[in-house]
Amino acid sequence: MFIPRVDSTFEEIPVIDFTDLSSSDTARRIALAEKIRDACVNVGFFYMMNHGVPEDVIANAVEAGKNFFSLPTSSKTDLDIHKSTNFKGYTALLGENTDPTGRGDLHEGFDIGWEDASGSTNQNPSRDDGEMSGTNVWPDLPGFKEPILSYYHSVVELGLKLFPLFALALDLPENFFENKTTKPAAIMRILHYPPQSPRAFDHDDSVIGIGAHTDYECFTILWQDNVSALQVQNTGGKWIDAVPIPGTFVLNIGDQLARWTNDIFKSTVHRAINKSGQERYSMPLFYGVDYNVPLEPIPSCVSSVMPAKYEVITAGEYVKRRLEETYAHSVEK
Numbered sequence: 001m002f003i004p005r006v007d008s009t010f011e012e013i014p015v016i017d018f019t020d021l022s023s024s025d026t027a028r029r030i031a032l033a034e035k036i037r038d039a040c041v042n043v044g045f046f047y048m049m050n051h052g053v054p055e056d057v058i059a060n061a062v063e064a065g066k067n068f069f070s071l072p073t074s075s076k077t078d079l080d081i082h083k084s085t086n087f088k089g090y091t092a093l094l095g096e097n098t099d100p101t102g103r104g105d106l107h108e109g110f111d112i113g114w115e116d117a118s119g120s121t122n123q124n125p126s127r128d129d130g131e132m133s134g135t136n137v138w139p140d141l142p143g144f145k146e147p148i149l150s151y152y153h154s155v156v157e158l159g160l161k162l163f164p165l166f167a168l169a170l171d172l173p174e175n176f177f178e179n180k181t182t183k184p185a186a187i188m189r190i191l192h193y194p195p196q197s198p199r200a201f202d203h204d205d206s207v208i209g210i211g212a213h214t215d216y217e218c219f220t221i222l223w224q225d226n227v228s229a230l231q232v233q234n235t236g237g238k239w240i241d242a243v244p245i246p247g248t249f250v251l252n253i254g255d256q257l258a259r260w261t262n263d264i265f266k267s268t269v270h271r272a273i274n275k276s277g278q279e280r281y282s283m284p285l286f287y288g289v290d291y292n293v294p295l296e297p298i299p300s301c302v303s304s305v306m307p308a309k310y311e312v313i314t315a316g317e318y319v320k321r322r323l324e325e326t327y328a329h330s331v332e333k
């Protein structure tokens, strides 16, 4: 496979225009895939401009999320993620510990997985998520579920269109991921980061908005509000701010694509620290391949000088293992 210049001491996160995402012109799709390849090989992060998800769909979901986080604590803890077998529902402040050296993350969150657009049920008999099977849980909050599912489905649709571009970026047939993404394994979160005192952070960096980590799926599509907090670590160890750019999503490569590509695509460490003095909200959607698909390295990414680095494990086993580690510290709470 052709690998462009590799230099992960980036100081900036590239911005890529997705106008040609579904272009019927192959040359345009290839040109876009080349930009994606360059960003994935060197940075593991890029902004998506002109992603096509309507602003009102985003705004309605954010509003619904804010209403949820304003509920009394007991209404939220009724849906505690520890009560779910498949990591769905509410995560309280400090309930998650993304960086094992940390003491808990300073955010609260709400997680959902696949559910039909009708919202009636996700227990589709033709869908077997193995390790990650199970339903969503929903609060008794009028006007919540519909906008959240509407955003979820818009971003799932966008994510599905990205797989052919990643395939092109890896010199694979455009349909390489098609039979591996038949039942979208996408987890969406709404996150609320209360402000944290900059002085407290100076004295104790073991409690921050979200501790340093890599994501567990193929890629993450993140909406963030206008409060800057997300930081991405380059190979020099320097934290680069992923400053909010209105109208964009941030996309980052996760561990599943790093495993497929034997680390040719970078799953880059990132964290969030909200020192702004304001509330911050974000909505990541983690997009993986079907949970029963083994994460086997792509042959062109393995050679005698680059032997396979990772044991082969299914996507579902991998995600479940990582989620168990993330929530282990708060199991008894």
Ligand SMILES: O=C(O)CCC(=O)C(=O)O
Pocket (backbone or CB within 6 Å): 189, 191, 210, 215, 222, 224, 229, 230, 270, 271, 272, 282, 283, 284
């Ligand atoms: O809120 C953010 O900006 C980042 C969230 C994140 O990294 C995650 O949920 O994995």
Ligand SMILES: [Fe+2]
Pocket (backbone or CB within 6 Å): 213, 214, 215, 220, 270
């Ligand atoms: Fe992340």
